[in-house]
Amino acid sequence: MSNRYFGNRAVVIGAGMGGLPAAQVLASYFKEVVVLERDILPTDATPRPGVPQGKHPHGLLAGGLKALSDLFPDFSSTLVQAGAYSLDSGREVCHEYPGQEPLPIRSLGVATFTMTRPLLELAVRRRVQENANVVFRDGCRVVALGATPDGNAVASAIYKTLSGELEVLPADLIVDASGRGKLTLDFLKYIGHPMPEETVIGVDFGYSTAVYTIPPDATPARKVMITMPRAPGESRTGIVLLREDGKWFAALGGRGADTPPADSAAFTAYAASLPTSSVYDAIKYATQHGGIERFAFPESRRLHFSTDNFPRGLIPIADSVCRFNPVYGQGMSAAAQEAVVLRDLLEAHAGDADPLAALSGEFLSAIDSIIENPWSLAALPDLAYPDARGKRPPNLEKLIEHHMAITKAAHHDPDIHKQLIEVLNLLKPVSALQAIEIVEKVTGEEVQNPTASA
Ligand SMILES: Cc1cc2nc3c(=O)[nH]c(=O)nc-3n(C[C@H](O)[C@H](O)[C@H](O)COP(=O)(O)OP(=O)(O)OC[C@H]3O[C@@H](n4cnc5c(N)ncnc54)[C@H](O)[C@@H]3O)c2cc1C
Structure with missing residues (x-):
């Protein structure tokens, strides 16, 4: 923790899984941190309109847990107290590949938790609220970012209250964690900064999710069971996942026209058509609670901001920079890892005469490698689908073959299994x-090590 302040006020736009870790980090470097959130924030773990994906299962990867634990000491205890179930990835998560035995149950030392997205968000928000200098203003929708007269920096967030009044909040630093990046893009356009290049992978992925009480004799063998699709021909996939309330999420996914349905009978029939039977077996005699929620995800999108002379004080983060295909469960974990990068940079610049001078550009450069990792992991299976839109690497087939070979080898080789899960x-x-x-x-085959022979 540093006592040297970077400025009087930092503003974070959005109290989601990018904004909350960022607010935690900024609390040590600014006199005041104001989180502007368009929703009225619930006091319990219920989904809210600004995070419509919160009605669908959200896996927190072990890398995300590690990053959150870096920012919130003893975060695992926070989750346990909130009611989350611990999850040993090697023993309690099952990826079922069509035509292959599931990977053996092994202790791999890769641990996380399973819970609903609203519970995780509430747990993180409560930890952020422990900072006396962090103020949450909910019911405040940011409509634009204000610039300094020379157009080189952000100066304020302009927001609308629930009663329709416009307010201007001056800030030394603004984190755009609104989930879309639109505020950042509008600002760049307004000041005449080059617009970012985009990389897009069109996946046209459709989700349907329902919540069930599963009878004891049909309880899934593990806390998370994932049926992998018969790629590249068929895209149907499914998951059952244990929630903190003892109920289970069942979610179905499909690409293109093969989107999963919204009525209960058709949902069960779609589950029965998956390559493995674990989702269907779990729900066929289960009691459904509420309706079926749907979500359409057309494309993964990554923005490549030009970091030269990036506007001072502006930090886009998380989905505002890159939206990952949610089927791989990476977005929240990448967001937390980006917040750790922000903390490290703030600490590195604490004590500089002008600590904000290069911060934004350095942050955007530094998170590129954080983003590249989940992006490339997801791009590979996504681009295997002939209908997916996007630039394919020339060696795509080789890369996919290598990945399939690793998955097969993981069955008999515990070291490869561990590496894969990590x-x-x-x-x-x-x-x-x-x-x-x-x-x-x-x-x-033996591989010649180029450095050894050099
Ligand atoms: C169906 C689905 C399933 C997913 N499953 C997973 C998963 O299993 N694991 C995983 O890690 N990730 C998953 N994700 C991705 C994850 O939800 C996001 O990556 C993550 O929430 C990104 O955080 P964020 O802060 O950028 O956006 P969000 O968490 O969406 O938060 C954005 C916040 O900004 C607020 N806001 C928006 N506009 C304004 C404004 N103008 N003014 C003020 N406030 C504003 C919103 O109300 C919201 O609170 C999934 C996504 C989807 C769509």
Whole structure:
């Protein structure tokens, strides 16, 4: 923690899973941190309109838990007290691949928790609220960012209250965690800064989710069971996941025209058509609570901001920079990892004569590698679908083959299994799966080490 303040006020736009960790970080470097949130924030763990995805299952990867624990000491205890269930990834998460036995149950030392998204968000928000200098103003929708007269920096957040009044809140630093990046893009356009390039992968993914009480004799074998699709031909996928209230989420997904349905009978029939039977077996005699929630996710989108002379004091973060295909459960974890990067940069610049001078550009450069990891993990299986839109790497088939070979090898090799689960949980970079020892084990061929022969 630093006592050297960077400025009087930082503003965070959005009290979601990007904004909350950012507010926690900023609390140590600004006299006041104001979180502006358009929703009225609930006092319990219920979904809210500004986070419509909160009605769907949200997995917190072990890499995300690690980042949150870096920012909120003893965060696991916070989750346990909130009612979340611990989750040993090697023993209690099952990925079922069509035509293959599930990976064996092994203790891999990769641990996280299972809970609903609203519970996780509430737990994080309560920890942020422990900071006396963080103020939450809910019911405040930011409509624009104000610029300094020279147009080189942000100066204020302009927001509308529930009663329709416009207010201007001056700030030394503004974090755009509104989930879309629109405020940042509008601001860049307004001041004439180059607009970012975009990388897009069109996936046209549809979700349907229902909540069930599952009878004891049908309780799934593990706390999270994921049926992987028969890619590349068929895209149907499903998951059952234990919630903190003892009920289960069942979610179905499909691509293009094959979106899962919204009525109960058709939902069960779609579950019965999945490559493995675990989702169907769990729900066929279960009691459904409430209706079926749907979500359409057309594309993953990554913005490449030009970091030269990026406006001073402006920090877009989390989904405002990159929206990942949610099926891989990476967005919240990447957001927490980005907040850790922000903290490290703030600490590195504490004591500088002008600590905000280069911060924004450095932050955007530094999070590029954080984003690249989940992005490349998701791009590979997404681009395997012939209908997916996006630029395919020339060696896509080879990369997919290598990944499939690793998954197969993980059955009989505990080290490869551990490495795979650590990479999928964002604990290690994807390059760990290209390590010479792994390639040799998977292919059975010796690899010449270029550095050794040099
Ligand atoms: C169906 C679905 C399932 C998902 N499953 C997972 C999963 O399993 N695991 C995972 O890690 N991620 C998952 N994600 C992704 C995850 O939800 C996001 O990556 C994450 O929430 C991003 O955080 P954020 O702060 O950028 O946005 P959000 O968490 O969405 O928060 C944005 C906040 O900004 C507020 N806001 C918006 N505009 C304004 C404004 N103008 N003024 C003030 N406030 C504003 C909103 O109300 C909201 O509170 C899923 C996403 C979807 C769509």
